[in-house]
Amino acid sequence: MKYLFTHLMGSFIFNEQLKRVDFIPFTQLEDYQHKNQAEEKLRRKHPEAQPLPQDKWMPVMQTFQDRTYFQEFYTKNCELTKQGIKNSVSDDNLITQTIANINELDKVSNLLTKRLREWYSLYLPELSKERSSHEQFVRSVAEKSKPELLKELHLMTTESMGAPLSKNDVEEMQELALLITKLYQVRQQHEVYLEKIMVRHCPNVLELAGVTLGAKLMELGKSLKHLAMLPASTIQLLGAEKALFRHIKTGAKSPKYGILFQHPFIQNARPALRGKAARMLADKLSLCARLDYFKGEFKAKEYKKELEEKINR
Amino acid sequence: MKYLFTHLMGSFIFNEQLKRVDFIPFTQLEDYQHKNQAEEKLRRKHPEAQPLPQDKWMPVMQTFQDRTYFQEFYTKNCELTKQGIKNSVSDDNLITQTIANINELDKVSNLLTKRLREWYSLYLPELSKERSSHEQFVRSVAEKSKPELLKELHLMTTESMGAPLSKNDVEEMQELALLITKLYQVRQQHEVYLEKIMVRHCPNVLELAGVTLGAKLMELGKSLKHLAMLPASTIQLLGAEKALFRHIKTGAKSPKYGILFQHPFIQNARPALRGKAARMLADKLSLCARLDYFKGEFKAKEYKKELEEKINR
Numbered sequence: 001m002k003y004l005f006t007h008l009m010g011s012f013i014f015n016e017q018l019k020r021v022d023f024i025p026f027t028q029l030e031d032y033q034h035k036n037q038a039e040e041k042l043r044r045k046h047p048e049a050q051p052l053p054q055d056k057w058m059p060v061m062q063t064f065q066d067r068t069y070f071q072e073f074y075t076k077n078c079e080l081t082k083q084g085i086k087n088s089v090s091d092d093n094l095i096t097q098t099i100a101n102i103n104e105l106d107k108v109s110n111l112l113t114k115r116l117r118e119w120y121s122l123y124l125p126e127l128s129k130e131r132s133s134h135e136q137f138v139r140s141v142a143e144k145s146k147p148e149l150l151k152e153l154h155l156m157t158t159e160s161m162g163a164p165l166s167k168n169d170v171e172e173m174q175e176l177a178l179l180i181t182k183l184y185q186v187r188q189q190h191e192v193y194l195e196k197i198m199v200r201h202c203p204n205v206l207e208l209a210g211v212t213l214g215a216k217l218m219e220l221g222k223s224l225k226h227l228a229m230l231p232a233s234t235i236q237l238l239g240a241e242k243a244l245f246r247h248i249k250t251g252a253k254s255p256k257y258g259i260l261f262q263h264p265f266i267q268n269a270r271p272a273l274r275g276k277a278a279r280m281l282a283d284k285l286s287l288c289a290r291l292d293y294f295k296g297e298f299k300a301k302e303y304k305k306e307l308e309e310k311i312n313r
Numbered sequence: 314m315k316y317l318f319t320h321l322m323g324s325f326i327f328n329e330q331l332k333r334v335d336f337i338p339f340t341q342l343e344d345y346q347h348k349n350q351a352e353e354k355l356r357r358k359h360p361e362a363q364p365l366p367q368d369k370w371m372p373v374m375q376t377f378q379d380r381t382y383f384q385e386f387y388t389k390n391c392e393l394t395k396q397g398i399k400n401s402v403s404d405d406n407l408i409t410q411t412i413a414n415i416n417e418l419d420k421v422s423n424l425l426t427k428r429l430r431e432w433y434s435l436y437l438p439e440l441s442k443e444r445s446s447h448e449q450f451v452r453s454v455a456e457k458s459k460p461e462l463l464k465e466l467h468l469m470t471t472e473s474m475g476a477p478l479s480k481n482d483v484e485e486m487q488e489l490a491l492l493i494t495k496l497y498q499v500r501q502q503h504e505v506y507l508e509k510i511m512v513r514h515c516p517n518v519l520e521l522a523g524v525t526l527g528a529k530l531m532e533l534g535k536s537l538k539h540l541a542m543l544p545a546s547t548i549q550l551l552g553a554e555k556a557l558f559r560h561i562k563t564g565a566k567s568p569k570y571g572i573l574f575q576h577p578f579i580q581n582a583r584p585a586l587r588g589k590a591a592r593m594l595a596d597k598l599s600l601c602a603r604l605d606y607f608k609g610e611f612k613a614k615e616y617k618k619e620l621e622e623k624i625n626r
Binding site: 082085091101107119164168182183240 | 372375394395399400401402406407410411413414417418420421425428430431435471472473474475476477478480482484488489492495496499502506509532
């Protein structure tokens, strides 16, 4: 009766008295990763060898209690762990980080634009009301002078309630406006990048949900794998956890959709049909996530058409 | 008996029956601003004229109820209001806006740097720990490649736990880092600008408190005028309102300083002496604010020396 036992340091054959009778040492980390080959070799030499039963592990491990041995074991183990961490970085992580960053940039540019609106109103208060879109307001401030803007607003200089500030003062505001346009630029660039990852990682989800919503689903679902494992009804309510638990706890109305609300398919549906639309969309998204995770075909376009036909009926 | 009455449209003399007997019309807004001159002229012609008593206002106003009259009155009133708003923009407003914006930029760059740290840790997790200063971390990411950074950290490529990401992925992180360095730049520029305003508006406060703290005091005190009117004990506790009201309401310990805590004079004082130091500093700051508001001499340097001598004793 012989036993076969493998760990980081090598592959070993023990006899019944747990004495080492044969072994193949692993000198490199790669050897451990291909440990099957070493085990195969030993098995061919000792065909009667069996895997070491668990109750014999302790005595076997004690034969390795050698100081130099332990040091080497430790080093190899660290290397292996590091490699494991290295390999654990996946497209999922990149998507999650990027979408989190896009959300942050949105928040930040809103904050700064609000400040700019207040500040610039000392100089030309009439502009803020006319440019309700944050982005247009920022661009106007960054690119145009007061006379140009007054003309656009059909105002005479004397009609404006803004103070005649010095060039120095205005430059400071324009500097801030320029900074905010840079924030917009980087946000846009992040979105292009996000799409590139998603095209290779989850083309179906991308096609059906779009860049931002797709990435947010990936963030809420933690990873594509996890998202693919979720039932469609959970996907339907991702992002509505608070409302869901309120429903369970207090019997309030159950939520019909979470983050899916942002999808044009639901936005365009009649209010009475939105719950139904969300259910259908979640169904298809769940299929898409599974197709993507198991590297299936590209079917999102068909699903999209199907959904549109159904909702129009 | 005659009455003198002046409003936007002109200066008028009414007789006892409240019939208009003489008047000087105001054709321009400036005429109203120098209304004393018109009144003086009429008084010389009608030395017996007295200011219109309040109970006769209503009947007098009714004599102006003419449509064309009213239209002109309205237009002039609007113009006057606009001019009032225009002239109300002062250095105080500019300082308050700029310091509020600097605070916002600080908050925003902290938020984004935290995101960058998390994101970049997929690529080179060892860097975040080594660069505890946000600004240094951001600069390292923006300016240096992974091999350069590994060298600085005395690490081999195989030792790092970071994933070998593609150029595309890393560029996106560097783009964010560049954006954050721009935030730092604009913040710095705002500070230079702030100093320029403060040199002309409140040189004494600037000298004694420094740019950021001085501007924050101005923000908390609403304006230089208001700050100059505050008692020193209030200045001492600006920014500690929460603790002060907690003290009043619940009898908790009274606060010793608010935002003044940021001043090096208090930072460097022994903890037991900090309350005393804050009181002395607030005293001098109050004097500085009054000197600045009433365009007094530049005495802040002397005060500074005095304070340093006192605390060293």
